[in-house]
Amino acid sequence: MNNADIAWMLVATALVLLMTPALALFYGGLVRSKNSLNTMMMSFASLGFVGVGWALVGYSLAFGPGNLWLGDLSRAMLRGVGLEPSGSIPHLLFAAFQCTFAIITVALISGAIVERMRFGPYLAFLTLWGIFVYAPLAHWVWGGGWLAKLGILDFAGGTVVHVNAAAAALVAALVLGPRKDFARQAILPHNVPFTLLGAGLLWFGWFGFNAGSALGANASAALAFCNTMLAPAATLVVWILLDLSRTGRATAVGAATGIVVGLVAVTPAAGYVSPLSAILLGAVAAFPSYFALLWRARTRLDDSLDVVAAHGLGGTVGALLTGVLAERAWNGGAAAGALFGEPRRVLVQAAGVVAAIAFSAGGTFAILKLVGLFAPLRAGVREEGLGLDVTQHGEEGYTRGEGAILVLPDPAPAGVGLPAPLSAESGSA
Amino acid sequence: MNNADIAWMLVATALVLLMTPALALFYGGLVRSKNSLNTMMMSFASLGFVGVGWALVGYSLAFGPGNLWLGDLSRAMLRGVGLEPSGSIPHLLFAAFQCTFAIITVALISGAIVERMRFGPYLAFLTLWGIFVYAPLAHWVWGGGWLAKLGILDFAGGTVVHVNAAAAALVAALVLGPRKDFARQAILPHNVPFTLLGAGLLWFGWFGFNAGSALGANASAALAFCNTMLAPAATLVVWILLDLSRTGRATAVGAATGIVVGLVAVTPAAGYVSPLSAILLGAVAAFPSYFALLWRARTRLDDSLDVVAAHGLGGTVGALLTGVLAERAWNGGAAAGALFGEPRRVLVQAAGVVAAIAFSAGGTFAILKLVGLFAPLRAGVREEGLGLDVTQHGEEGYTRGEGAILVLPDPAPAGVGLPAPLSAESGSA
Amino acid sequence: MNNADIAWMLVATALVLLMTPALALFYGGLVRSKNSLNTMMMSFASLGFVGVGWALVGYSLAFGPGNLWLGDLSRAMLRGVGLEPSGSIPHLLFAAFQCTFAIITVALISGAIVERMRFGPYLAFLTLWGIFVYAPLAHWVWGGGWLAKLGILDFAGGTVVHVNAAAAALVAALVLGPRKDFARQAILPHNVPFTLLGAGLLWFGWFGFNAGSALGANASAALAFCNTMLAPAATLVVWILLDLSRTGRATAVGAATGIVVGLVAVTPAAGYVSPLSAILLGAVAAFPSYFALLWRARTRLDDSLDVVAAHGLGGTVGALLTGVLAERAWNGGAAAGALFGEPRRVLVQAAGVVAAIAFSAGGTFAILKLVGLFAPLRAGVREEGLGLDVTQHGEEGYTRGEGAILVLPDPAPAGVGLPAPLSAESGSA
Amino acid sequence: MKLVVAIVRPEKLGEVLESLYRAEVRGLTIHRVQGHGGEMERVETYRGTTVKMDLSDKVRLEIGVSDHFVEPTVKAILDSARTGDVGDGKIFVLPVEKVYRIRTAEEDQAAVTPVS
Amino acid sequence: MKLVVAIVRPEKLGEVLESLYRAEVRGLTIHRVQGHGGEMERVETYRGTTVKMDLSDKVRLEIGVSDHFVEPTVKAILDSARTGDVGDGKIFVLPVEKVYRIRTAEEDQAAVTPVS
Amino acid sequence: MKLVVAIVRPEKLGEVLESLYRAEVRGLTIHRVQGHGGEMERVETYRGTTVKMDLSDKVRLEIGVSDHFVEPTVKAILDSARTGDVGDGKIFVLPVEKVYRIRTAEEDQAAVTPVS
Ligand SMILES: Nc1ncnc2c1ncn2[C@@H]1O[C@H](COP(=O)(O)OP(=O)(O)O)[C@@H](O)[C@H]1O
Numbered sequence A, B, C: 001m002n003n004a005d006i007a008w009m010l011v012a013t014a015l016v017l018l019m020t021p022a023l024a025l026f027y028g029g030l031v032r033s034k035n036s037l038n039t040m041m042m043s044f045a046s047l048g049f050v051g052v053g054w055a056l057v058g059y060s061l062a063f064g065p066g067n068l069w070l071g072d073l074s075r076a077m078l079r080g081v082g083l084e085p086s087g088s089i090p091h092l093l094f095a096a097f098q099c100t101f102a103i104i105t106v107a108l109i110s111g112a113i114v115e116r117m118r119f120g121p122y123l124a125f126l127t128l129w130g131i132f133v134y135a136p137l138a139h140w141v142w143g144g145g146w147l148a149k150l151g152i153l154d155f156a157g158g159t160v161v162h163v164n165a166a167a168a169a170l171v172a173a174l175v176l177g178p179r180k181d182f183a184r185q186a187i188l189p190h191n192v193p194f195t196l197l198g199a200g201l202l203w204f205g206w207f208g209f210n211a212g213s214a215l216g217a218n219a220s221a222a223l224a225f226c227n228t229m230l231a232p233a234a235t236l237v238v239w240i241l242l243d244l245s246r247t248g249r250a251t252a253v254g255a256a257t258g259i260v261v262g263l264v265a266v267t268p269a270a271g272y273v274s275p276l277s278a279i280l281l282g283a284v285a286a287f288p289s290y291f292a293l294l295w296r297a298r299t300r301l302d303d304s305l306d307v308v309a310a311h312g313l314g315g316t317v318g319a320l321l322t323g324v325l326a327e328r329a330w331n332g333g334a335a336a337g338a339l340f341g342e343p344r345r346v347l348v349q350a351a352g353v354v355a356a357i358a359f360s361a362g363g364t365f366a367i368l369k370l371v372g373l374f375a376p377l378r379a380g381v382r383e384e385g386l387g388l389d390v391t392q393h394g395e396e397g398y399t400r401g402e403g404a405i406l407v408l409p410d411p412a413p414a415g416v417g418l419p420a421p422l423s424a425e426s427g428s429a
Numbered sequence D, E, F: 001m002k003l004v005v006a007i008v009r010p011e012k013l014g015e016v017l018e019s020l021y022r023a024e025v026r027g028l029t030i031h032r033v034q035g036h037g038g039e040m041e042r043v044e045t046y047r048g049t050t051v052k053m054d055l056s057d058k059v060r061l062e063i064g065v066s067d068h069f070v071e072p073t074v075k076a077i078l079d080s081a082r083t084g085d086v087g088d089g090k091i092f093v094l095p096v097e098k099v100y101r102i103r104t105a106e107e108d109q110a111a112v113t114p115v116s
């Protein structure tokens, strides 16, 4: 084991874990204040349910030996996952690092279905999805599955995380249907500074995501790190210029979105392409997402926070361009893209994307339908009107306490009541 | 010295430092907006006063040679604390790491006494407490004191930090007495998204707290890290399920609380127990805190942000379960708990908790009474009504500037006035 | 190459990158809500435009061989900047680390000109400034330029970053002129909790800034780290005491400001002075900035968020005191200050500050005038009245959606419309 | 001159405004209020604290109109703000003694005629 | 029909509402306002900027009542909102010409009678 | 007794308050509102969603004055709130039947006389 690699992977894991609260903030700012808590809780819940699910089953399905399609249950309940080395770090740390990926992937989906899904069914959905959709796909690409054998390049999860989440998001948005106000009323972000801060924290966390995927503090991590800085910078520049050229005004929501798109796009490529290619990739990736966002709003598809446009398209562009721009000189001889002599790469990449979409869409549909058998997925119209914070969580994001009447509980039974203050300070004004 | 250990401990220290602003946010969101700044300042002040106090005196009292009860003053003003190794990292870095623990511990107490304590006396209290309560207790457990000799297991401060802070919180809440509106009016959190973000940042920082307590980038750190991820995840799951089963609605404030409770509970155990035990421990720890929170609100005890229920009970459960679940196979042979052959352990753990409570309660009471001799501790009723932001800090958290009349200062004396703008751009519209 | 140094520098770079969103929050909280997004975007834009500019040209001008005054273009477009070692880390990582410095420096300037500058011209200004002012000055001090030869001590950028940004801020404030409401109406911070959180995140990021400037996980980093903790703690204590002694009330905005001033002041000194000196330096640095802030408000200088008082004075005090307090025993024999035998040091430090001010002021003036030839720099009076969020970005920070009328786009052309929801769940209440 | 004061549901505001524009009402002022009426209370829980929220969010519109305009204005609101559930709100018509348009210091009638 | 408009201290709102319910007032609308009267100003400081805040937070209640209900309503407020210190607020009683209940389009009297 | 209700631009509030103080008006209540009148709409864009914002921020002042005080009060507002651009706002003068000062339960006239 290598101490330095451990040091870096500890940090990287913490950084990826932070991405989920950051996503909660990013998404939370984009919805109406009456749904702010529900939206944030959709991400926070993943920290619990997917985290525990990963330890109990998910890790084994993804990284247990198994076959080309699925890991086995030999690692269930973290059996045999201890402090012995896996590569140059403790096996357990590797499992923890991968756990944070599962958590954030599931949380990403929620962006498509905010402001309308009942929370109980959502919990069931996210737990099942983390185990039955995320884990198998992770196995295909990173756990020695068939896509790995095909030679897919996915440095940090363009396909496993982003394309996967986006396909699920699309299906979930279709299954749930649009919000009642969608395309009828203006639905505006209630706190754009939250969204900007969320984007900033996501970027910060993403360094752990991409550079941590090198699994050590080595040159590959340095390359992935640097690309994770440059690609979104380029996307941001292009996004702002597109905004300016289209309307003359550079939006802050757009800037936050551009950063995320650039981060998504560089995810599969981070450790495979040169820094200059990363800039190019980031710049190119702005276009499809930018115009897809505009186009989506004209359709009946209520992918509310545009998971498909940002993560689906960003992830696809990233995956394909990885197959174009990968350079052996930069990735330690691992692989070359179409531009550098291996045109076949792009096809493998495309196959990966298509497979991920198909599997994820199917699995998502099945899980939603299954959960829907037991309880309605959608909040009622009136609940949607009141907001999901009150109806699902019994709380409001921001209260001033006006007109709130304290429901006095029965006083604690005699004997257990606490003594009156010991002091005479009170009310000394 | 080991470079990699230095790298990790630099990061861990920064992470723990971040916990104090995160706590400020967590607490700040839970109070009424008229007290938001005061509440946040109660944590931020600790960064200054306890930080400096630690360098000047606290570190020496805690980690100076001394006797079983207290360190001596040989390290006061950081004398002899330089770049020479302490373990595998520079001594100074060790002192800095420990400093961040002192800071956050004191800040934790403030949750019990928000919205009513005058700020000047609070500053005196926190400075004294950091030196005369925190430092000795740290010495007992980590500085070679009597609890260390007894063999107490406290990986990252369940007793030193959390039980200690909670005991102080209880006493401070009793000494100060309840807020004037307590149990009379509904006192609601003004910004729950802040609280959620605070919980997210606390979790992030807590990786430094627990895994940093391994004092190096080694297998123990990896174990502590992983447990710090799994235990709160389990607590969160249980908390949400408890909420759902009790009221049908999973609260966001509850989720944030559950995360913190899980983090607290795993703190003493982090490097001693297996990951599966950590999940168990996290799940179990949810129950006492959950019901204590409900029960406390029915009493006259205005431990306003429930420091006792979250940190006191969480810390106690964690400390005891460490004595039950510790496994030599996981902690490098350091210690085994009751379940793994050393039933005596639990008694030592219990002794540690009791000692910490007694000492902390006594010390806190003495310091508050002492400070109270010089100035009233409590804001007046009218100040409480107006809010402590205006009355203690002369500011409001959120202003729109309506009806604010600029008090024009006397213009700066002739000669020092700055030249008018150099430009003719102004007002070019 | 040293793995551990790579691990630390990966983290340090991420930390410094986070400072820019943190600054956005810090600044964003201090302005009126109608300008909150514009203010934040002034920082976020730097992440894109300065980041890309650095990769394409800036890095080469700063760290390319060149002469005493400027680097050459041999490293433009990161030519020759690869994974080969530079010191003990990959060259590319070094370039990335330095990139984050350029980004934050430019963002700092924006504090002086918030709430009135048109966004297009601002983008031009910041891009040019990053290349033509920041890069040369970085070359002088860190790239082997004339100030380096003179023996200037600037551990992490007191002169290159803070004095430089402050001089530019002063000129920009003068060129743009005061806001229309300045000194006429009360202009109050709209969200002080954001500012406090921003200060907390800045402190966190600053550990990367200062301790990262050791370029490795070594004793020098540990010293810089510790000083970055203690100096601002001391400044914070003094600031609060000054507030209390002047008005009896310790302000939260003051606390946030004090933290930043302490961080700025310790920046040039971090790896050169003893921890006790750092405390002293932090305490001393509070005074000039504290009183300058008070004084500035009485003048006609609308350096809106007091970049000069905080970063200019803080940076100057830090630079000079570095020349006084540097100790060979602590900095590995690198240099001694006036107090420790080398009185000449202070003069070199002063020369550095003066040179930085002169160059930065001149360059800033030239760039602003140049940009002003192509487009007016200032928003019109009416735009200023409405707020720059609406007029420059077409958005508001916080909306409730009242009276917002959806502009329905032409429906997407037939055939591309998406199918209606697949489900019958909708509206099941 | 009258002042029409209406309390409506926030989710209906869009429709009410549209309906008012169609009725050629060109000037009005609104703000968020909270109302208590026959609506059900909501229960919220924050840790151990349970509260009944017996105020619901509403929007208050204030519209100065000349006398013969009162009827169509009221009608426009009645038509657009109704859901039929308890909580739809109220309209009050208040007498006004004088109106001024600040921009021109015009009085009465003239003050509420659209600019055009 | 009258409209009772009251400006009260926010910290007294709870008691006022209770007192009104006891007086059988079932419908009302409130919102946050800021008032200036004889209260002391607060001084605030933000860096070098010192400001006098001469507006204090208040809550405004608006209650439509039938004529014979005016007295008990006013009394309920007077009784519950008083602290005796400057700044307790004012009550204005305005004439109302017409009231409509939006849900049913009922007019006047009927419009403010509780549902039940 | 009258109630003077004025809608003004937020950026003019400072001047209006000053002007009122100079006119010896000592008591008033204000709050933020949003108004629609002849002002230009603002267009905002959030990702693919484009909206017209046709409400602008305004401040509403409510001032209870005795009859002979109405004129100077209105004048003070008219003088200070005008910019001459569309959107300056309106003033409504409403009749009031009764006023109470809560602190003392004084009625009418006495209720709006400054404390001094
Ligand atoms: N007497 C009243 N005075 C002022 N506002 C009222 C009055 N009665 C009702 N309202 C307002 O109208 C809203 C709906 O009234 P409510 O009586 O619940 O419904 P409905 O009119 O459908 O019976 C309340 O929330 C409140 O804002």
Ligand SMILES: Nc1ncnc2c1ncn2[C@@H]1O[C@H](COP(=O)(O)OP(=O)(O)O)[C@@H](O)[C@H]1O
Residues within 6 Å of the ligand: E007, E034, E035, E036, E037, E038, E039, E056, E058, E085, E086, E087, E088, E089, E090, F026, F027, F028, F029, F030, F062, F063, F064, F065, F101, F102, F103, F112, F115
């Ligand atoms: N003439 C007035 N018109 C409207 N509101 C008023 C008037 N006078 C006072 N108020 C409101 O009543 C509140 C308290 O009034 P004030 O005169 O300070 O106290 P008191 O009524 O106890 O003398 C003020 O803050 C303001 O909101």
Ligand SMILES: Nc1ncnc2c1ncn2[C@@H]1O[C@H](COP(=O)(O)OP(=O)(O)O)[C@@H](O)[C@H]1O
Residues within 6 Å of the ligand: D026, D027, D028, D029, D030, D062, D063, D064, D065, D101, D102, D103, D112, D115, F007, F034, F035, F036, F037, F038, F039, F056, F058, F085, F086, F087, F088, F089, F090
């Ligand atoms: N009829 C009205 N009733 C209530 N408020 C009105 C009315 N007309 C205008 N207002 C308010 O006055 C503001 C300015 O009115 P507007 O007609 O745009 O300007 P002007 O008075 O300069 O022509 C509006 O934003 C609105 O708040």
